[in-house]
Amino acid sequence: MKIGVLSRESGVPLSTVKYYLREGLLPPGRLTNRNQAEYDETHLARLDLIRALRDVGGLSIAAVRDVASAIDDRSPDRRHPLDLAFDAMYPHREPEPDQREAYAVAEQDVRAFLAGLPWTVAGDDARYVREALTDALVRIRRFLWPECSVALFESYARASWWISDVESAAIEAAVGFDSVRSGGTAAVRESVLGSVLFEPVLLALRGHAHRSRTVRQAMGEPIPPATLD
């Protein structure tokens, strides 16, 4: 298809498509003569991904370019595109100046905790999860439970692994296992969108569970058991 059709089919304005081409987010089309190029379904899929990363994931143009390059990179030691996308979605945060000591202590706890998880990949840095958990542990100790042990995170890890199992199955059903494994365009797009769009579902239902539990206790109503298989 010509660039005008690509713009119309994707819903992305022509000037934006040209901008993505210039910035290297979108691979060039196949030249049919000196001034004209042909685009295909892979360009449409790539535009879908760019919009997802930009509009829903909130990624910068530079971060989208990194993710796109990782998708096209076939070298064995490349970073997984999804990893780059998550890194960009959770930017690095510095601890507040008066919290540096508490932060250092919490960080050691979190490193040990992450290393002990059955699914952590050995030698993997996992920067963003380490920073997010350390930040959370510092705040929990500061505002709620000064003696809070990182072992309390175990249950969250088990629930998270369980829910990621369900989510992966849904994404594999939608785009195919091979696409997920190879970090293909559609798989990265669906994983990023799934991660962001289902986040409020988990949080709202956790709030609802607490609220219903409290109301049931106050009314003397039975509390259904909590089991997952």
Next chain:
Amino acid sequence: MKIGVLSRESGVPLSTVKYYLREGLLPPGRLTNRNQAEYDETHLARLDLIRALRDVGGLSIAAVRDVASAIDDRSPDRRHPLDLAFDAMYPHREPEPDQREAYAVAEQDVRAFLAGLPWTVAGDDARYVREALTDALVRIRRFLWPECSVALFESYARASWWISDVESAAIEAAVGFDSVRSGGTAAVRESVLGSVLFEPVLLALRGHAHRSRTVRQAMGEPIPPATLD
């Protein structure tokens, strides 16, 4: 204790303590003479709650006053203070104008879904969870899976109930079952803080689970099973 001691012990500036008294967030002390009042541990606990609701929960002064009144209200048909706190933390959002139809369809699905949950209290409106889930479903259908069924939320509900079970046990161990059941000051404070402060733990570990799963698949490493009991 005198008001100056209350301010020092709580870490809340004297002018702020006086402001909370004027606004009715803090109950008056016991008058010992015309110009002096005595304060006790209940005032300290209330100041702790106010700071948690304000600084961590982000509640307005008016919302904090409502929560505080609900704690002091002993009538049988009062709203549970925690319910008021959650309502204030998740303000009402209007659907975007071009999404009103999709929103109405999604809302019907979400109402049926919530009514079918084993732990929903019959006749309970649950405004904030309904709005949050409807909003999420509209966005999922718009950006990810146009045919997405609300049944996909089942797994999130099960994981949420499971994690709320763990969290309730931790809060009951910290403040006592009777305080939780009666919606006492400490129980409301710990529930609000726990809800907000542990949120990023769940989200970061969910992200980590996906990332590790993807890296393991790409490397051909085994994927540990997902079980919760």
